[in-house]
Amino acid sequence: MQTKDKILEAALALYNSNGVNNITTRHIAASINISAGNLHYHFKHTDDIIQALYDRLSGEFDGIISRIQQANIENLESLSAFAYESFELVYKYRFIFLGFVDIGARIPSIKAAYQQLMRKRKREFKGVFRLLVSNGTFRDDIPDTVWTALVTQIFIVADFWLSNNELTLQLEGKKAINHYTKVFEAMFFPYMR
Amino acid sequence: MQTKDKILEAALALYNSNGVNNITTRHIAASINISAGNLHYHFKHTDDIIQALYDRLSGEFDGIISRIQQANIENLESLSAFAYESFELVYKYRFIFLGFVDIGARIPSIKAAYQQLMRKRKREFKGVFRLLVSNGTFRDDIPDTVWTALVTQIFIVADFWLSNNELTLQLEGKKAINHYTKVFEAMFFPYMR
Structure with a gap:
């Protein structure tokens, strides 16, 4: 190495x-x-190390997304697989998520990269939702404002489940990832047809 | 004073x-x-000041909850009013929510109080959900595991919307409270009958 x-x-x-x-x-x-x-x-500087680790995290996320786009998220199982892989990544880079606000304030390039990523992910998620509506997995009677809000909810839960875990259950490793993946998956239950 | x-x-x-x-x-x-x-x-010590401010936050939350229990949350409007008041409180004590993991690690009595509060709130929320199911506001075909997961989602969004705001939109005051109250309210949309 x-x-x-x-x-x-x-x-x-x-x-x-x-x-x-x-x-x-x-x-x-x-x-x-x-x-x-x-x-x-x-x-x-230390900040250069943090930036390099953030870039790795971001690159690994892109890898998950592109594998899933090739496979097509067309049912709840593929959405769940995506959730589990994402949550593994959050756990792997947990120092970032546990101190995200501080790190963002301290290293503006990370905050800028996160904002850009969010805009991209918003489009991607809404595309996935549209596909799941059109193939009958998701309900077709949900207003667009509710789908948009769901994307923000997804980001908050995905970025901060680890902070909730620190304050409450303090589960470690696979136990934490499994528990919160289930909490996350349940978000989609009431949208199913 | x-x-x-x-x-x-x-x-x-x-x-x-x-x-x-x-x-x-x-x-x-x-x-x-x-x-x-x-x-x-x-x-x-500084920690005594933080503890006293946390106790005030907690007391003000209790005030909202008891006012709402007297009024009865029996429709989505009262749930929304609760959300707005809660989010005003989160904004008022925003230093706590923006540094919650650190503060919890530094002051164990705050973490312990938060865990106790969560257990109490879990019961209260599930009671509200049951009422809203029984009076026909919420759907009656949602499994108990999904309601339980919803409570955790509610806590994560309520505690960390402000952190998401810092990393993304950086809205201030009423603009922030209004925006994220709407994101929060949308969580309940697909549960409605």
């Missing part, structure tokens, strides 16, 4: 277990036995 | 505008022209 990848993997593990504010580049360098100078050769 | 109340009002305003981590007890004392010693007579 290249040093750059090693740094990012080590940073992800340390941020996830200790929180972004308790980990310095020194901790990261020490955990993979490289010098602070070597780390700084690859990443000038 | 008593000094204690003045301190809490000043703290709320400063935390909301600058974030809890950028405000010290000195800033709060200075903003109402009292000495740091006088402030510390009322609150030993």
Whole structure:
């Protein structure tokens, strides 16, 4: 593995277990036995590491979306598979979602990328809803404003289920992913035909 | 107004505008022209101020709930009125919701109080749903697991719409409350008969 990848993997593990504010580049360098100078050769600032991890998260999400677009979300099973994969990714990059507001305020390029992504995802989700209405999976008597609101609800639940988990059940790993995937899937139940 | 109340009002305003981590007890004392010693007579630590503000939030929520229980939530209008009042309260105490995970980790008594409140609210919400099913407002063909999941969805959206707003639209005041109250109300649309 290249040093750059090693740094990012080590940073992800340390941020996830200790929180972004308790980990310095020194901790990261020490955990993979490289010098602070070597780390700084690859990443000038902590924010560059966070940005690189956000870009990876974003790229992995794109991978899920494109695989699903090729497979076509045409029933609830494929929607559920998408939900589970997405929630695994949220858990993998959990330090981002647990500190999203702070990270967005601190690194404006992440906030800008998130906003752009949301606009793209909004179109994609509404396309999926239209398909599921037209093939009879979803009801055809739901106003457009309700579908639009559902997209925002989806984003809030997908981005912040992990924060709810921290405040309440504190489930870990697959238990957390399974529980909240079910909570998420239930959002679609009343839309089904 | 008593000094204690003045301190809490000043703290709320400063935390909301600058974030809890950028405000010290000195800033709060200075903003109402009292000495740091006088402030510390009322609150030993910053965490005591945050706890007192959380208790106020919690008490104001109880007020909304009990007014609504007296009025009976028996249609979608009363549910919407509840949503709007709740979202006003979230906005009033926005520093708590924007840093909820951190505050919960830092002040265990707040996390414990939140968990207890959630259990109580879960019962209350499910009672409201049962009433709305029995009076014909809500559908009677929704499984209990879906109602239970809806309660968790409600908590996630109610607690974190403000975080979504920070990352995306950044609406302020009534504009934010109005927009997200509508997003929230739309959650109930497909459950209606």
